[in-house]
Amino acid sequence: MAPDDPLLDILVCPLDKGPLTLVDAGEALYNPRLRRRYPVLDGIPQLLPSSGEPVPDEEHARLTRRSGP
Template identity: 80%
Template structure:
């Protein structure tokens, strides 16, 4: 998945229904509000609530810094 993929405009977090951010390496989508990462496997986002992984404070800071979000 690439940053300009039109699919990114309609994908939403399965828990809070908010927008997701594509991480720099393109292998996961991130919800900064809930601090959860959803993997992308073979180009398919895994957006089941159970697929989301919590991230550490350090990872959240790094992801937010790259995305320019608080």
């Protein structure tokens, strides 16, 4: 998934319905509020609640630092 993909404007977390951030060179979408990462496989976001994985504190710090202003 590319950073300029128009789908990023409409994709939301399946749990809290908030916006997601593209991380890890387009291989995942991240919800910093719930600290959950959803994989992007072959360009297709896997947004089932069960496909999200919890992110530990160190990983959360890395992901929010990278996606911040």
